[in-house]
Amino acid sequence: MIYGQDGHDVLTGGTGNDLLVGGGQFDTLYAGDGNDVVDGGNGRDVAYLGTGDDIFDDNDQTGYYGADTIYAGDGNDTVNGGGGDDVIYGQDGHDVLTGGAGNDLLVGGGQFDTLYAGDGNDVVDGGNGRDVAYLGTGDDIFDDNDQTGYYGADTIYAGDGNDTVNGGGGDDVIYGNWHNDLLIGREGNDSLFGGRHDDKLFGGDGDDWIDGGLGRDLAYLEAGNDTYVDSDQSDIYGRDTVFGGQGNDTIDAGGGDDQLNGGAGADVFVFRVAAGNRRITDFTPDVDVLSVAKPSASVTFDDTPDGLFLSWQDGSVLLEGLVSAQIGDQDFIFL
Secondary structure, eight states: OEEOOSSOOEEEOOSSOOEEEOOSSOOEEEOOSSSOEEEOTTSOOEEEOOSSOOEEEOOSOOGGGGOOEEEOOSSOOEEEOOSSOOEEEOOSSOOEEEOOSSSOEEEOOSSOOEEEOOSSSOEEEOTTSOOEEEOOSSOOEEEOOSOOGGGGOOEEEOOSSOOEEEOOSSOOEEEOOSSOOEEEOOSSSOEEEOOSSOOEEEOOSSSOEEEOOSSOOEEEOOSSSOEEEOSOOOSSSOOOEEEOOSSOOEEEOOSSSOEEEOOSSOOEEEEOOOOSOOEESSOOTTTSEEEEOOOSSOOEEEEETTEEEEEETTEEEEEETOOGGGOOGGGEEEO
16 A cells, blocks of 8 residues: 655555555556556546556546546556546556546547546547447537447447537447537447437438437438438427438438438438428439328328428428429328
């Protein structure tokens, strides 16, 4: 057991299972080999964990004196930054990194890490592994590198703030929360869930699944054969704008006054509920398809100055720039 005091101490644990406790100043702590426990103490510390399964736990010192820098080692380490603006780096083990209070930087290592941002406006980088990240109460940023495939498949939960999440490579799963989040899938077959406010969602490359959730969302499906669904079926909050991409997309916007653009490809527009004034800005006859609940009566065609207005028992949609003579049975699928 090694205890620092009031000076700028350098504490080195060695080969055993050591306890290192920093003092009240700016200490440097080396855990060494073994399963060590390191407490930074009250100062602004730099800690290097070693080859065992180590624990770093700072106290609640905040502000300038609570801003620690911690480097995890080769084992499965647990790091709790505590108060202050901490910088925490994972390494080769399955690490658990917690920022705590303050505006922290967390960087995962090369394995399967779990990262908790905590309070403050934090920046989280998942690193090269298959990570799970929980953002906190501030306006946080998650940005993964370009690791692809199995090792790039991260799961990220936005927190109680206006968060920005960039999934990077791999098949990521990203959950928005209670605020206005920006969710970006990038490469891979990603799943994005918007949450309860006005979110912006970008699918990126791959065959993505996007659920806007509650709120007035803006979604760009981008490349791939993507699916957009809106779990919010209300007329008030479901006013979404959806842009399909280059693939054959399926867009199920739910209720609300939605504006839909399928983009290139043979797209399917699904209408399950009657609520809302929906419009499609780029419907291509004989290419795109309207998938609607099977009506008990025929579909009504009304030519308007804005386009063709279609209505049936359980819904309606405006097809901008089209007239009734351009639409036929081949453009419908009845559920």
